[in-house]
Amino acid sequence: MLQIKNLHVEVEDKKILNGIDLHIKAGEMHAIMGLNGSGKSTLSNTVTGRENYTVTEGDILYNNESILDWAPEDRALAGIFMSFQYPTVIPGVNTTYFLRAAVNAKRKHNNRKEYDAANFLKFIKSKLEEVEMDTAYLKRSVNEGFSGGEKKRNEILQLLCLEPELAIMDETDSGLDIDAIKIIANGINNYRNNNRGFLVITHYQRLLKYIKPDIVHVLINGQIVKSGRKELALELEEKGYGWLEK
Amino acid sequence: MNVNDYKIDFENAITSNIYTDKIFDIKKQSFEKFLVLGLPTNKWENWRHTNLSRLYNLKPGLLDSIKSSRKGYKKNNIPVNHLIDIVFYNGVYRKDLSSKLPQGVSISDNLDSLLDNDHLYQEDPFTLLNSTFLNSGIKIDIEKNVILDRSIRIVYNSAGSEPEIIYPRILLNINASASCTFIEHHINNINNSFQNGVTQISMDKNSNLNHIKIQKNSHNMIDISSVMVNQKKESNYDFFQYCDGSELGRNNIHIIMDGNGSNCNLSGISLTKHIQQIDNNIIVEHNGKHTASSQIFKSILDDKSSGVFNGRVIIQEGAVKTDAAQSNKNLILSKNAGMNSNPQMEIYNDDVKCAHGSSTGELDQETLFYMRSRGLDLIGAKSLLIRGFIADLIDNISHEEIKKYLYEEFDNWLNENHKT
Numbered sequence: 001m002l003q004i005k006n007l008h009v010e011v012e013d014k015k016i017l018n019g020i021d022l023h024i025k026a027g028e029m030h031a032i033m034g035l036n037g038s039g040k041s042t043l044s045n046t047v048t049g050r051e052n053y054t055v056t057e058g059d060i061l062y063n064n065e066s067i068l069d070w071a072p073e074d075r076a077l078a079g080i081f082m083s084f085q086y087p088t089v090i091p092g093v094n095t096t097y098f099l100r101a102a103v104n105a106k107r108k109h110n111n112r113k114e115y116d117a118a119n120f121l122k123f124i125k126s127k128l129e130e131v132e133m134d135t136a137y138l139k140r141s142v143n144e145g146f147s148g149g150e151k152k153r154n155e156i157l158q159l160l161c162l163e164p165e166l167a168i169m170d171e172t173d174s175g176l177d178i179d180a181i182k183i184i185a186n187g188i189n190n191y192r193n194n195n196r197g198f199l200v201i202t203h204y205q206r207l208l209k210y211i212k213p214d215i216v217h218v219l220i221n222g223q224i225v226k227s228g229r230k231e232l233a234l235e236l237e238e239k240g241y242g243w244l245e246k
Numbered sequence: 247m248n249v250n251d252y253k254i255d256f257e258n259a260i261t262s263n264i265y266t267d268k269i270f271d272i273k274k275q276s277f278e279k280f281l282v283l284g285l286p287t288n289k290w291e292n293w294r295h296t297n298l299s300r301l302y303n304l305k306p307g308l309l310d311s312i313k314s315s316r317k318g319y320k321k322n323n324i325p326v327n328h329l330i331d332i333v334f335y336n337g338v339y340r341k342d343l344s345s346k347l348p349q350g351v352s353i354s355d356n357l358d359s360l361l362d363n364d365h366l367y368q369e370d371p372f373t374l375l376n377s378t379f380l381n382s383g384i385k386i387d388i389e390k391n392v393i394l395d396r397s398i399r400i401v402y403n404s405a406g407s408e409p410e411i412i413y414p415r416i417l418l419n420i421n422a423s424a425s426c427t428f429i430e431h432h433i434n435n436i437n438n439s440f441q442n443g444v445t446q447i448s449m450d451k452n453s454n455l456n457h458i459k460i461q462k463n464s465h466n467m468i469d470i471s472s473v474m475v476n477q478k479k480e481s482n483y484d485f486f487q488y489c490d491g492s493e494l495g496r497n498n499i500h501i502i503m504d505g506n507g508s509n510c511n512l513s514g515i516s517l518t519k520h521i522q523q524i525d526n527n528i529i530v531e532h533n534g535k536h537t538a539s540s541q542i543f544k545s546i547l548d549d550k551s552s553g554v555f556n557g558r559v560i561i562q563e564g565a566v567k568t569d570a571a572q573s574n575k576n577l578i579l580s581k582n583a584g585m586n587s588n589p590q591m592e593i594y595n596d597d598v599k600c601a602h603g604s605s606t607g608e609l610d611q612e613t614l615f616y617m618r619s620r621g622l623d624l625i626g627a628k629s630l631l632i633r634g635f636i637a638d639l640i641d642n643i644s645h646e647e648i649k650k651y652l653y654e655e656f657d658n659w660l661n662e663n664h665k666t
Contacts, residue, residue, distance in 0.1 A: 048619050049618075049619075050615055051611070051615065071618065071623075071624070072615060072618040072619050073618045073619075073621050073622060073623050073624070073627075075619075076618070076619055076620055076621040077621050081619075082619055084616065084619075087616065088610070088612050088613045088616040089613070090613055090616070090617065090630075090631065090634060091634050091635070092633070092634025092635055092636070092637040092638055093630050093631070093633070093634040093637070097630075098617075098620075098630070101622055101626065101630065102617075102620040102621050102622060105620075105621040105622055105623070105626070106621050109621070141634070158620060162620065162621065
């Protein structure tokens with residue numbers, strides 16, 4: 001599904017990623033762990049096509065096609081989704097309007113009939129229940145006045161609505177209390193199946209108590225220094241990152 | 247037009263028209279007062295950022311007495327039911343093109359009654375020019391206790407090929423405890439013409455007015471319009487304006503809150519592109535006790551267009567327990583566009599609650615990326631974000647049909663932008 005080959009990335013002339021290789025197959029969940037500044041968010045932003053993240057070497061293949069020249073929206077329509085570490089507020093745009101525009105863009109792309117307002121409301125209601133949000137959120141501007149936990153639940157809601165093939169969860173657990181983490185983990189676990197891939201980026205192994213990755217990678221100074229089974233996360237929790245630094 | 251051009255126009259006007267002695271005196275005094283003040287220059291504080299050369303290079307002719315022809319007239323419809331339409335065509339009030347009036351509303355086109363209180367407004371050269379040159383205007387009275395369920399729309403329509411200056415004048419009296427919606431709809435369409443209009447509103451105690459101004463003149467016109475409102479005790483004035491027309495559009499709005507407990511809410515959206523300039527010059531004077539005013543003005547500026555916000559709130563010594571808020575927000579879509587924002591408050595007593603602020607910025611790149619990462623294309627994401635910038639102001643319009651109509655107009659404006 002996603003193949004990252006020898007990826008080197010610069011942001012504002014500063015080298016951040018120094019040759020990343022990663023292969024996520026359908027049905028797999030990979031976790032990337034690392035300290036602040038190790039390049040975790042650079043990796044997710046580069047895969048989703050953010051401006052100013054310059055690939056100087058290497059390639060990103062999605063379903064065997066290079067996506068380096070693709071606009072962010074084309075990557076999204078092809079099935080790549082990122083849950084943002086810091087979801088932005090969209091002032092004056094109410095949540096229903098935004099979600100419907102996004103879902104309809106995807107449906108149009110897939111040659112399916114776009115939802116009208118009434119059909120969309122039916123569609124969204126079951127998704128809301130899954131992340132324990134009530135319909136009052138829909139009337140508010142996207143993320144405006146949302147607490148940290150509400151913003152992250154709104155990200156999971158978008159994941160459930162857009163049904164991506166590859167979901168990148170960028171620090172989805174940061175700043176959340178344990179109840180919120182459980183809700184979010186539950187949303188992710190329900191969404192998991194054999195056709196979908198996950199890349200979970202996290203600082204701590206806390207989230208990994210509730211969702212079980214197949215493979216854990218450790219990122220230090222823009223390189224994957226170690227990969228292993230989920231037990232690696234526990235080892236990191238115990239020993240920290242120091243023993244892995246060169 | 248320079249001062250000399252106006253002198254020539256004045257000679258022509260007084261020799262070719264027959265006025266009563268009273269009107270003749272008012273016009274002569276207005277013009278003399280104008281000559282003392284002169285035309286504004288960029289050294290005048292409130293005119294510092296207005297591109298006056300556009301106006302002064304324009305040489306339209308004076309409207310040739312009262313045109314009776316309907317030539318080129320096309321009725322303009324907007325999707326609002328049961329409007330009471332009052333039509334000005336080529337600067338002249340046209341009863342024959344206007345709706346029949348319901349009970350409780352009367353109109354007089356007698357200049358004597360129109361200019362009765364003219365001495366009240368003699369600070370501004372363009373208002374004085376309007377008094378000097380107006381040939382046609384109306385006084386509208388809403389009788390006391392009348393709650394008008396239909397909206398009044400004044401249509402400022404013009405068409406033709408000869409550039410001209412038009413001087414429409416409206417005097418609107420809302421008598422005690424009366425209530426109505428008043429829509430000013432500017433759709434003038436004569437190249438290189440100049441509309442110099444004045445609207446005076448007098449609100450008696452406990453009256454209520456919902457004033458909506460829509461300015462969609464053709465893009466090669468100049469429009470300088472003054473709205474002056476005097477509020478008595480416990481009156482409520484809501485003003486909303488939507489402007490996307492005229493090459494230079496200047497809105498002078500002056501609210502005088504004399505009555506205790508009076509309230510006003512002013513808001514507006516200005517949309518400019520190409521070389522357009524839209525200026526809002528607003529003065530709110532709190533004289534009575536327990537008065538409240540709010541202002542929210544937003545501009546969206548594209549291409550090489552520009553705009554000005556001069557907002558002044560004056561809270562007089564006796565105006566205790568005043569609550570005043572003032573906000574100006576601007577969204578710049580092009581690096582060649584520019585905005586001058588100058589919110590000011592002058593407060594002469596301690597017992598007040600005031601807030602003001604101003605911000606000017608571009609579309610937020612983070613937010614655009616967020617939206618695109620959900621599958622919206624760049625144009626769609628920008629449109630949604632730009633629409634979101636002004637949505638609160640349109641959503642606040644209580645008139646549902648106007649709200650819908652203005653969203654459509656706004657979406658048209660946005661779509662045209664993406665084409666060019």
